[in-house]
Amino acid sequence: MADVAVVGAGLIGLGVAYELAKRDVAVTVFDRDEPARAASWAGAGMLAPFSEELPDAAMLALCRESLAMYPVFVEDVRERSGVDARLRRDGxxxxxxxxxxxxxxxxxxxxxxxxxxxxxxxxxxxxxxxxxxxxxxxxxxxxxxxEAQVDNRRLGRALLAACESLGVRFKRVADIALDCDARRVRGLRTQHGFTPVGTVVNAAGAWAGELDGVPDDVRIPVxxxxxxxxxxxxxxxxxxxxxxxxxxxxxxxxxxxxxxxxxxxxxxxxxxxxxxxxxxxxxxxxxxxxxxxxxxxxxxxxxxxxxTPDGRPYLGATALEGYVVAAGHFRNGILLAPITARLIADLVVDGRDAALGPFAATRTAAGPRSMVANEIA
Ligand SMILES: Cc1cc2nc3c(=O)[nH]c(=O)nc-3n(C[C@H](O)[C@H](O)[C@H](O)COP(=O)(O)OP(=O)(O)OC[C@H]3O[C@@H](n4cnc5c(N)ncnc54)[C@H](O)[C@@H]3O)c2cc1C
Structure with a gap:
């Protein structure tokens, strides 16, 4: 049985699954479509935290940290998959x-x-x-x-192969719904029946706010x-x-x-x-x-x-025990894949959530902004 189920096999879901599997967590990834297609395939692959004129300093810091992680991330995934995602630093x-x-x-x-x-x-x-x-x-x-770029289609293929090499399981499902009681997650329901699982990570990209079975009070406005x-x-x-x-x-x-x-x-x-x-x-x-x-x-x-309403992704635990979100990366989900994977794995494996404050699923749409990064737009 999986310790963790990830819904969504874009770069965010694959990155999270990869990082969890490296830490010996049993992971199953559910998607209703082909993995690594959707936005993660459609994107341009720019890793450009300065040019993007990000909405605030917390987002800038997150993007810069993820950019710094990229060379090791791409190399690590290449070693496990044999696929080079072609990181280029040409500015x-x-x-x-x-x-x-x-x-x-x-x-x-x-x-x-x-x-x-x-x-x-x-x-x-x-x-x-x-x-x-x-x-x-x-x-x-x-x-x-x-600033840099990565071939995001190649990165998707590389992450998929790297996940498979680590034993991550992939399930193609037509319908999927979260199953929970008033307090915590019980598992996932698909057309194949019920899968019991204690932790579900919602990495469903633009569809993350639509996932069936999620109680209204923990839905994220993506x-x-x-x-x-x-x-x-x-x-x-x-x-x-x-x-x-x-x-x-x-x-x-x-x-x-x-x-x-x-x-x-x-x-x-x-x-x-x-x-x-x-x-x-x-x-x-x-x-x-x-x-x-x-x-x-x-x-x-x-x-x-x-x-998302404030331009930041939703990362971390919710008021529903076992329900974790990693979605809403807007224009920077390719850039943010490595740091998202690390932060969500830190949370799921070690309960660490120190860095997640500004990105908490529980923040309000008009929540306080930290020091402004973009003083012009
Ligand atoms: C035109 C364009 C250009 C971009 N350029 C850049 C760029 O240069 N740099 C950058 O960093 N970012 C860029 N982005 C943004 C980036 O592509 C996204 O932020 C990122 O890909 C989001 O990844 P994801 O894994 O969250 O979502 P996705 O890649 O969309 O994956 C979500 C997955 O969830 C699955 N799913 C959804 N609902 C369900 C369900 N109910 N059950 C099962 N599966 C489900 C979908 O089938 C899909 O596979 C661009 C995006 C676009 C569209």
Missing amino acids: TLHIALDDARLADLAVHAEMYRRNGGEVTMLGRGDVLAREPLLAKDLAGAVFVAN RPVAGEMLAIALPRKAMRALVWLGHRYLVPRDDGRLLVGATAVERDFDARVTTAGLHDLLDAALAVAPALAGFAVVETWAGLRPG
């Missing part, structure tokens, strides 16, 4: 196409620096020397050197925020850094694809790719890099980010 370029935007970016650069970013202002010549495909008449850029993306075929190494133009970005992968992302639309659980979404993405891509006009679009897709 982020924020492009200004005109002088007014460059002045605005300089203000943002100060904030990135105060938050721990290694920031440089670059003139047109320096930007084009680094990235020759960008617009020849751009005004300049802010470069954040200590909502879906759709994001559309596309990929352009581009020769490998034709572009290196993450390139941002306002809220749109280019992510060059090692596999010959340049990802262009992402829209942010609230329209319930609708993950279609729309013509308006593609238009918006291509507009931004061609503005920042007109040379892309001749290349082929090779893929389009969309996913649902798990949004």
